[in-house]
Amino acid sequence: MIKLINSDKYNITLLYIEDDLLSRRLLEDKLRSYFAKVFIAKDGLEGLKLYKSEKPDLIILDVVMPNMGGIEFIKNIESDRKCKIIITSAFSDSNKLIELINLGIDYFITKPINFEKLKEAIDKLFYNLLLEQNINIYMDKLVKTISKRTIELNNQRLELIETKNILADKEKRYSDILNHSYDGIYINKDNKFLFANITLCQQLGYTETEIYTLNIWDLIHPDDKQRIIDYGIKRTSGEDVPNTYISRVLTKSGVIKICEFAVKTIQYENDWAVLGIVKDITDKIIAKEKLVQSERKFNKYLKSSPIAIIIAKKNGNIQFVNTAACLLLKYSETEILRMKIIDLVPQEYIIKGMRSFLQVLENKNIRHDDFQLKRKNNEHVDIILDAVKLNDNEIMAYCVDVTELIKIESKLEESLNTVSAKNKELEQFSYVATHDLRSPILNLKGLLDVFRKQ
Structure with a gap:
């Protein structure tokens, strides 16, 4: 890239082609102080070799030279030329000048060369070139920045779409969870429902469309309404009141249900609202009463x-x-x-x-x-x-x-013992009586047998 090394010197490669030795020596030192690299050739043929090997950014050459003149040199490099060309000549042949212009030279300086004019010509050439290069560099950077930013924005857009889809999916799942909750859930502001899940609608017997038209106090039993209102007033004023309470509610069909409410003040859509969870405990209360009666x-x-x-x-x-x-x-x-x-x-x-x-x-x-x-x-x-x-x-x-x-058993046992003792005495008497009377009875029997025979 062409740029100034400092305020006096260009960081470019210069090829100076001049057949006149004196002119070369007079200009060479000045050119070396002005350019980073300077190559010198004494004719077009030598200059052509240096051009091919060094690829200079600027060529200063004479028109009339031995072996190969300036016009022929330019024609030889025309196909791949990317450098600037300044022609120096003592002649002012209009035909040659027109030919040089047609060959696309950038500047023409007459001999003898005035270095200040040459420097001015070089500054004009390379100031525009530097400006063009800087613009191109800036445009390249700008294009890269825009391209990078476009990719980033596109990625952000894709991320945003993905995030939006994720949020939509989460919102749907969250909504499904809320709607399939065993408890009624609602958000209330200014006595109107901002949200009511399906369970609450089923508990109260209203459709989703109907429930959003209701005033929440129309659902509270008249005998419980003032107590709940007092809770709300005290809560708003900062007093310590229970967040959970029991109240009777009226369904669409007029059935009275006993419900347990859990309420909390929340931020909803940049405003304060009340989040409530409603648990139908009617069956539980009835069962509890039956249990109490049973107990x-x-x-x-x-x-x-x-x-x-x-x-x-x-x-x-x-x-x-x-x-x-x-x-x-x-x-x-x-x-x-x-x-x-x-x-x-x-x-x-x-x-x-x-x-x-x-x-x-x-x-x-x-x-x-x-x-x-x-x-x-x-x-x-x-x-x-x-x-x-x-x-x-x-x-x-x-x-x-x-x-x-046990006392009766004891007395019975005593009686049994007494009877047992009496039985033993009777058994002894029977034995004695049987033994003592046996002989007389046998004698009487024998006597009777004798009488019977006689």
Whole structure:
């Protein structure tokens, strides 16, 4: 590339062809101070060899020279010429000048050569060339920059399209997740729905089109409306209010449902809105009420059962006792509920009681086991014990008082022993009586036989 090495010297290769020795020597030193590389030839033929080997950027040559003149030289390099040419000549033949112009020379200077004029001509030639080269370089850089930026923008466009597709896919999947949620989800602003998923529409019995026309307060049961409004006012003023609450809602068909609301204030489309999650707990509440009723019936049955029943936690704390158990142990219900199960076990039965307790915790029920409990007056009461595991935390024991039965069995055993003794006495009497009366009876029998024969 042609450029200035400094403000006085060009970084170009110069070929100077001049047959006159004096002219060559006068101009050579000045040219070497002005150009980075200078090659000298004494005629066109020698100059042609240097042209082919050195590929100069500028040629200064005479017109009339031995071996090969300037015009012939130019014609020889015309096919691949890329350099600038300055002609120097003492002649002003118009025909030759026209021929030189037609050959495309860049400048013509008459001899004797004035170096300042030559320098001025070179500056004009190469200033334009430098300007053109700089423009070309700038244009090349600009084209490369534009091309690079175009590729970058195209890549960004492709990335943007890909990102847009990914976002659209994620939005669709997110929408599918929201719509297939088991809970109703909505976004509300100024009492209007900005978003409502399919589940919420199904919970309330409205279509997606209908629900966006509703005022949210039209769905809240009148008896619960003021309470929910108060929550909203307090939340807006910064007071601490629950984000989760239960309210009744009215469906399109007029059915009342019990729902659990979880609400939170969010930024939505550059404005504040309320995000809500609605869980239909109607069936859960109904089931819970039925369970409570069932538990009440069960507790009533347990309370009124003629069999003593005690329920204890796995840590031994008694948490339920019925009337029969209180009568059996001679404690009040309040007293027993403050005790552990081990407090009701006599000392000699503690080890057996602990083993039985652990056995039940391992899901091994106890059936008709002989056991004893300790009453309030420290009197021991004999029982038949049955125990089962209700759940992971509770054990229930059935206690049947067999004290009177044991007494009856004891009396019966005493009676049996007495009868047995009497039977033995009778057996002894029978033996003695049989032995002592045997001979007289035999004698009488013999006498009777004699009388019968006579």
